[in-house]
Every structure is written in C-alpha cells, then in structure tokens.
Amino acid sequence: MTYKIENLPDEVTIYEVGPRDGLQNEKTVVPVEVKAEFVTRLAAAGLKVIETTSFVHPEWVPQLADAEDLLKAVHRDNQVRYPVLVPNERGLDRALELGCTEIAIFGSATETFAQRNLNRSLKTQFDMFAPVVRRARENGLRVRAYVSMCFGDPWEGPVPIAQVVDVGSRLLDLGCAELSLGDTIGVATAGHVGALLDAFPRERPLAVHFHDTYGQALANVVEALRHGITVIDASAGGIGGCPYAKSATGNLATEDLVWLLDGLGIRHGVDLHALAATSHWLAGRLGRPSPSAVVRALTKE
Structure with a gap:
C-alpha cells in the first residue's frame, strides 16, 4: 500500500556507496572475491549506480588496496554505472588505466577536516581538484563531487550554511x-537540511548523503525529497560509519531507504527482497548482524 505525499518526485536514483564507503571502515580486509560478488549482487538487485572502490593510497585505506583487482574481477553490466573515488591526479591515472568512465572527488566544507583528511587547507583543496576534474572531463569521464562535514564538524561544531554553499559551488x-552534500557525522535534522538546500540555487x-548516527537519516531524506532532490546516497545493509563520530551507526541503509520510497510510491527500480538477501549474505561474511532495520525485519536476524 502506498500513501503519496504531494509535490515529491515521482522517481529517484539511489547512489549505492556500500562497496566503497561502507566497506572502507572494516578493520578486517574483505577478500576481493567477496567484494566482487557483493557488487554483482547489488547490480542484480536493480541498483544502477554502484560506487565500487577508491584509488586512495593503500596506507590510508588498506581495505581498498585491491582496487585494481576488484575492478578486473567485476563483470560490469552496461546498464549500470560503476563510479570510483579518486583523491588526486595519480588516482585519476589509475582510473583511466582501468577504463573507468565515472569518478568522484571528495572535498571538505571545513578547515580542520580539509587539513586532516586532505592535507590541504579549505582554500587550497581546489588547487588539487581542478586538474583532476579538467583531465577527467577531457577524457570523457563524468565527475561527481562530495562535500563532507556539511552540517557539523567534530572539531569546529556547527558549519555555517554560507560556507558549505561556497565550497559546493x-x-x-x-x-x-x-x-553530494554529506552529513558525515550524522548530526543533521530536517530543518537544517531544508535550510541548506534552500541556500543553493x-x-x-x-544529491544528499546522510548518516544515521542520531536516527534522523530517513526524516532528512523526506525533507530532501520535499526540496526536489532526486539522487540519494545509501549503503546496502547500513554498513560503514564515521571514525570521527562517537557511537556513529553508519550510513543510511539502502533497504531502509527503499522501504520509505515504496511507501511513498516513488519509483527507484530496486528489488527490496533481493537487496535485503544480499545484505544478509554480506553480514554473514562480516561476522555480525546487519545494522539495517529493514534487513533485520525481512530476514529475521
């Protein structure tokens, strides 16, 4: 049964980040064969955008040191987009060598996180990104940008909306x-989401990227939908998290998002039961129950 809310989009794109943003925080390295099957199963469940890995230096994120092997192992469906995250020009070189057609860059809305995560200042981060975007576009690649810490920063506190708009623009x-506007530590509430979206032309x-640290992710999604947002980031099974947020519960679970969208009558193209089965399977490989409430309900975890 669906109960529509007026003036919401008829259809949205789910930008699946589980294989990259979800798995990158796992302390135990997940075998490349498991990662490849995870990506394949996500595509079979109907997800059309699957952020597959990141070309960061292995010392920074050991979990993603197998990026090349993973991309070679995944049978890429022509109907599915497989973006990869690149931190710099060297990362772009690796993406081009492997025939990637879409990349993402990862910026910061705050000075402290830019220094800690990018080893750049808030202003000089653009000097690093400019040649990456230029060269990627010259080679026909689509480029997405993330902005982290859009709502709150663990060192600086609340982030001024004007500052986020400036960086994002x-x-x-x-x-x-x-x-993609990221609530990296999961502190956003619906009113704040609406105010930030209103501040952009x-x-x-x-797109929006919510974490569910304080249980607000789905409420924030509804507010984003009210503002016409049609691309929503999510992670299958709710895997992932933020190392800077005490007791953070990780990314918005894709299954929880799908349940919400189904109830609102919004098209998304994902088979909920196939997706939940995939997350249940992955939870077994990770050795713990899925954080997703919908996965637990559908699989009786």
Missing part, C-alpha cells in the same frame, strides 16, 4: 556534474 564550477545538481 566552487566544486560544481570546476565542472562537476553533481554535488534551484538549478544546481544536488
């Missing part, structure tokens, strides 16, 4: 096709 002006191509 500069990333889009480099030539990025889409900007309507024509800007925005």
Whole structure:
C-alpha cells in the first residue's frame, strides 16, 4: 500500500556507496572475491549506480588496496554505472588505466577536516581538484563531487550554511556534474537540511548523503525529497560509519531507504527482497548482524 505525499518526485536514483564507503571502515580486509560478488549482487538487485572502490593510497585505506583487482574481477553490466573515488591526479591515472568512465572527488566544507583528511587547507583543496576534474572531463569521464562535514564538524561544531554553499559551488564550477552534500557525522535534522538546500540555487545538481548516527537519516531524506532532490546516497545493509563520530551507526541503509520510497510510491527500480538477501549474505561474511532495520525485519536476524 502506498500513501503519496504531494509535490515529491515521482522517481529517484539511489547512489549505492556500500562497496566503497561502507566497506572502507572494516578493520578486517574483505577478500576481493567477496567484494566482487557483493557488487554483482547489488547490480542484480536493480541498483544502477554502484560506487565500487577508491584509488586512495593503500596506507590510508588498506581495505581498498585491491582496487585494481576488484575492478578486473567485476563483470560490469552496461546498464549500470560503476563510479570510483579518486583523491588526486595519480588516482585519476589509475582510473583511466582501468577504463573507468565515472569518478568522484571528495572535498571538505571545513578547515580542520580539509587539513586532516586532505592535507590541504579549505582554500587550497581546489588547487588539487581542478586538474583532476579538467583531465577527467577531457577524457570523457563524468565527475561527481562530495562535500563532507556539511552540517557539523567534530572539531569546529556547527558549519555555517554560507560556507558549505561556497565550497559546493566552487566544486560544481570546476565542472562537476553533481554535488553530494554529506552529513558525515550524522548530526543533521530536517530543518537544517531544508535550510541548506534552500541556500543553493534551484538549478544546481544536488544529491544528499546522510548518516544515521542520531536516527534522523530517513526524516532528512523526506525533507530532501520535499526540496526536489532526486539522487540519494545509501549503503546496502547500513554498513560503514564515521571514525570521527562517537557511537556513529553508519550510513543510511539502502533497504531502509527503499522501504520509505515504496511507501511513498516513488519509483527507484530496486528489488527490496533481493537487496535485503544480499545484505544478509554480506553480514554473514562480516561476522555480525546487519545494522539495517529493514534487513533485520525481512530476514529475521
């Protein structure tokens, strides 16, 4: 049974981040064969955008040291997009060598996180990203930009909306096709989400990326939908988390998002039961129950 809310989008794109953003925080290295099957099963469940890995230095994120092997192991469906995260030009070189057609860059809305995560200042991060975006576009790649710490920063506290808009706008002006606004530590609430989205010009191509640390992710999604957002990031099974947020419970679970969208009558193209079965399977490989409430309900975990 569906009960629609007026003035919401008829259809959304789910940008699946589980294989990259979800698995990157796992302390035990997941075998590349398991990762490849995970990606394949996500595609079979109907997800059309699956962020597969990241070309970061192995010392930074050991879990993703097998990026090349994973991309070679995945049988890529022509109907599915497989973006990869690249931190710099060397990461772009690796992506180009492997025939990737879509990349993402990862910026910061705050000075402290830029220094800690990018080894750049809030202002000089753009000097690192500009040649990446330019060269990627010259080679026909689609480029997405993430902005982290859009709502709160563990060192700086609440982040001024004008500061987020400035950073996000500069990333889009480099030539990025889409900007994902990240609630990295999960402190956003619906009113704050609405205020930030209102601060961007309507024509800007925005997506949202929520963490469920305080149980607000789905409420924030509804607010984003009210503002016309049609691209929503999520992680199968709710895997992942933020190392900077005490008691963080990780990314918005894709299954929880799908349950919400189904109830609202919003099309998304994902088979919920196939997806829940995939997350249940992965939870077994990770050795713990799925964080997703919907996965637990459907699989009786």
